[in-house]
Amino acid sequence: MSEQQNVYPVRDDIAANAWADEKTYAAMYQRSVDDPEGFWAEQAKRLDWIKAPNKIKSTSFDRHNVDIRWFEDGELNVAANCLDRHLETRGDQTAIIWEGDDPNDTKHISYRELYERTNQLANALKELGVSKGDTVTLYMPMIPEAAMAMLACARIGAVHSVVFGGFSPDAVAQRVIGANSKLVITADESVRGGKQVPLKDNVDAALTRDGTDVCKNVLVVKRTGGDIDWKEGRDLWFGDLVDKQSTECEPEAVGGEDPLFILYTSGSTGAPKGLKHTTGGYLTFAAMTHQYVFDYQDGEVFWCTADVGWVTGHSYIVYGPLANGATTLMFEGVPSYPSHGRIGEIVDKHKVNILYTAPTAVRALMAHGDSVMDSSSRESLRLLGSVGEPINPEAWEWFYRVIGNEKCPIVDTWWQTETGGIMISPLPGATALKPGSATKPFFGVQPALVDNEGNMLEGATEGNLVILDSWPGQARSIWGDHDRFVQTYFSTYDNMYFTGDGCRRDEDGYYWITGRVDDVLNVSGHRMGTAEIESSLVAHDAVAEAAVVGYPHDIKGQGIYIYVTLNDGIDPTDELKKELTKWVRKDIGPIASPDVIQWAPGMPKTRSGKIMRRILRKIAANECDGLGDTSTLADPSVVDELIEHRVNQ
Numbered sequence: 001m002s003e004q005q006n007v008y009p010v011r012d013d014i015a016a017n018a019w020a021d022e023k024t025y026a027a028m029y030q031r032s033v034d035d036p037e038g039f040w041a042e043q044a045k046r047l048d049w050i051k052a053p054n055k056i057k058s059t060s061f062d063r064h065n066v067d068i069r070w071f072e073d074g075e076l077n078v079a080a081n082c083l084d085r086h087l088e089t090r091g092d093q094t095a096i097i098w099e100g101d102d103p104n105d106t107k108h109i110s111y112r113e114l115y116e117r118t119n120q121l122a123n124a125l126k127e128l129g130v131s132k133g134d135t136v137t138l139y140m141p142m143i144p145e146a147a148m149a150m151l152a153c154a155r156i157g158a159v160h161s162v163v164f165g166g167f168s169p170d171a172v173a174q175r176v177i178g179a180n181s182k183l184v185i186t187a188d189e190s191v192r193g194g195k196q197v198p199l200k201d202n203v204d205a206a207l208t209r210d211g212t213d214v215c216k217n218v219l220v221v222k223r224t225g226g227d228i229d230w231k232e233g234r235d236l237w238f239g240d241l242v243d244k245q246s247t248e249c250e251p252e253a254v255g256g257e258d259p260l261f262i263l264y265t266s267g268s269t270g271a272p273k274g275l276k277h278t279t280g281g282y283l284t285f286a287a288m289t290h291q292y293v294f295d296y297q298d299g300e301v302f303w304c305t306a307d308v309g310w311v312t313g314h315s316y317i318v319y320g321p322l323a324n325g326a327t328t329l330m331f332e333g334v335p336s337y338p339s340h341g342r343i344g345e346i347v348d349k350h351k352v353n354i355l356y357t358a359p360t361a362v363r364a365l366m367a368h369g370d371s372v373m374d375s376s377s378r379e380s381l382r383l384l385g386s387v388g389e390p391i392n393p394e395a396w397e398w399f400y401r402v403i404g405n406e407k408c409p410i411v412d413t414w415w416q417t418e419t420g421g422i423m424i425s426p427l428p429g430a431t432a433l434k435p436g437s438a439t440k441p442f443f444g445v446q447p448a449l450v451d452n453e454g455n456m457l458e459g460a461t462e463g464n465l466v467i468l469d470s471w472p473g474q475a476r477s478i479w480g481d482h483d484r485f486v487q488t489y490f491s492t493y494d495n496m497y498f499t500g501d502g503c504r505r506d507e508d509g510y511y512w513i514t515g516r517v518d519d520v521l522n523v524s525g526h527r528m529g530t531a532e533i534e535s536s537l538v539a540h541d542a543v544a545e546a547a548v549v550g551y552p553h554d555i556k557g558q559g560i561y562i563y564v565t566l567n568d569g570i571d572p573t574d575e576l577k578k579e580l581t582k583w584v585r586k587d588i589g590p591i592a593s594p595d596v597i598q599w600a601p602g603m604p605k606t607r608s609g610k611i612m613r614r615i616l617r618k619i620a621a622n623e624c625d626g627l628g629d630t631s632t633l634a635d636p637s638v639v640d641e642l643i644e645h646r647v648n649q
């Protein structure tokens with residue numbers, strides 16, 4: 001495709017001041033794979049340890065003994081690393097800029113304030129009988145108390161499990177039971193796009209489910225003052241309990257391999273997996289990736305638009321930035337409220353330097369045309385980032401041109417809940433960019449491509465993406481189900497971590513994620529990833545978003561069924577269908593010629609904003625009764641609409 005030919009060289013001004021230029025990257029990367037022990041022993045020094053680790057790496061990907069440990073004899077405290085050690089030099093610096101759903105609602109919280117409030121909350125948790133190793137479920141709005149709650153757990157060695165605030169009572173109940181949480185921290189209501197979401201009501205409903213009686217208390221932040229029910233003896237107001245506590249709380253010495261949090265995947269490919277992340281390796285990796293991938297410079301304002309309910313929010317709103325003493329922006333609302341210009345307006349208001357968002361958000365803005373950014377200048381921006389799905393080259397170019405004013409490099413970061421931090425990504429001062437490619441591996445990450453039998457593929461080729469050796473941020477297990485962990489990631493190929501993603505490597509050694517392996521199409525014996533066909537369609541002026549799936553086809557084995565969301569104001573005509581078919585044939589080749597196109601006013605997406613192709617595949621195959629786990633679906637009504645307008649082949 002033509003877009004793939006575009007290469008954006010490293011900008012000299014960025015390379016000159018970056019943490020890593022091309023040479024530094026090459027040398028550090030080589031060292032990180034030649035001598036992981038030495039490399040990571042040095043990197044661990046970026047943290048304050050109560051007891052410095054001597055054992056650096058003990059890891060095995062052998063399916064009979066999957067065992068991953070980093071810095072296991074070290075002791076540290078994550079909250080002390082994110083707060084205490086910054087007090088002397090940056091106590092008055094803003095740690096969190098909070099931007100409310102309402103544009104008139106803003107707060108700046110300094111490192112000292114965050115430290116004091118976190119300690120008060122940590123003391124409150126202790127008063128409720130929460131201690132080291134206990135789990136706490138967080139079901140919260142995007143408010144500073146969410147970060148405080150994560151850090152307060154870390155301070156006393158408790159394990160947090162954050163459940164995205166858009167989930168239903170059933171999902172909350174399952175996660176409370178799964179984690180065996182004695183405490184839930186929530187708010188009366190959250191506010192998104194001017195609408196209230198009844199968080200406390202949802203918790204009340206969740207806690208009527210069988211098995212949730214492990215939970216003894218619910219701590220409630222007053223966010224809106226809306227009406228809620230109250231269960232005496234169980235429910236407590238956050239303010240009542242926390243305000244009276246001491247602002248000092250000795251940080252617990254936590255083992256390098258003690259758990260820090262449990263977090264569920266998005267559920268794009270099946271039932272979500274509750275991953276276990278531990279302390280020393282995770283924080284080292286989150287901090288290091290945040291520094292290098294975003295080339296974070298002291299004093300910059302960093303904004304990651306994810307929710308803290310996802311791993312992106314964990315690593316790049318809270319832990320990475322705060323470990324590095326950064327100013328991190330936390331946004332309560334949605335990009336479309338009060339208008340579609342909101343993201344740009346927030347950038348201007350807070351002079352954001354680095355903006356890290358998702359392809360779904362970029363495509364949504366792009367559908368409204370360039371004028372959607374007219375209400376802001378975004379002059380403060382220096383760097384852009386993308387995560388969550390392959391970013392179509394067309395969306396990349398729009399992000400670069402319209403949001404970034406053609407001066408900000410884009411780091412397309414490939415990683416997963418399981419990886420804890422960014423794995424494949426450009427470094428702004430080191431890597432020339434190719435729109436649509438996540439480019440090169442981060443330090444210590446050894447990606448490889450294998451065929452279905454697990455044979456290593458060399459050179460420019462396409463295959464299944466695996467990682468050959470452990471890195472510190474890697475998840476250690478699935479909480480309470482190590483067998484599923486082994487089964488899911490280590491039993492497909494011997495001694496390799498299987499990512500579940502398909503990938504192409506080009507002649508420059510750049511990696512291009514082609515989509516989920518589960519979603520790969522096989523048309524007349526040709527295997528095709530979803531990303532390439534979708535990107536071709538998104539490059540057409542009429543198309544906002546596209547999703548491609550295969551369906552059983554008598555002759556070809558699989559036919560190509562395409563769902564298309566059109567840009568604002570475009571009419572869905574048969575003429576246009578023909579044009580799109582021609583477009584794809586010309587762009588990719590007759591083999592990719594669509595068999596069916598269905599107009600989709602909306603796509604079924606996970607609550608983290610990713611297209612759930614497995615549902616689209618079922619609809620295309622007319623298997624609408626067995627849609628599988630739909631608990632993480634953002635808007636079930638989209639599915640009904642698509643079923644109703646399904647095109648018979």
Ligand code: ATP
Nearest residue numbers: 265266267268269388389390413414415416417513
């Ligand atoms: P589940 O594992 O439950 O199916 P999920 O894989 O969507 O859900 P996450 O851990 O949130 O859950 O997402 C990781 C996946 O997101 C990756 O495996 C990859 O498919 C996709 N992804 C993330 N970042 C990128 C990127 N920059 N380019 C391409 N794909 C990406």
Ligand code: MG
Nearest residue numbers: 265269416500
């Ligand atoms: Mg996954």
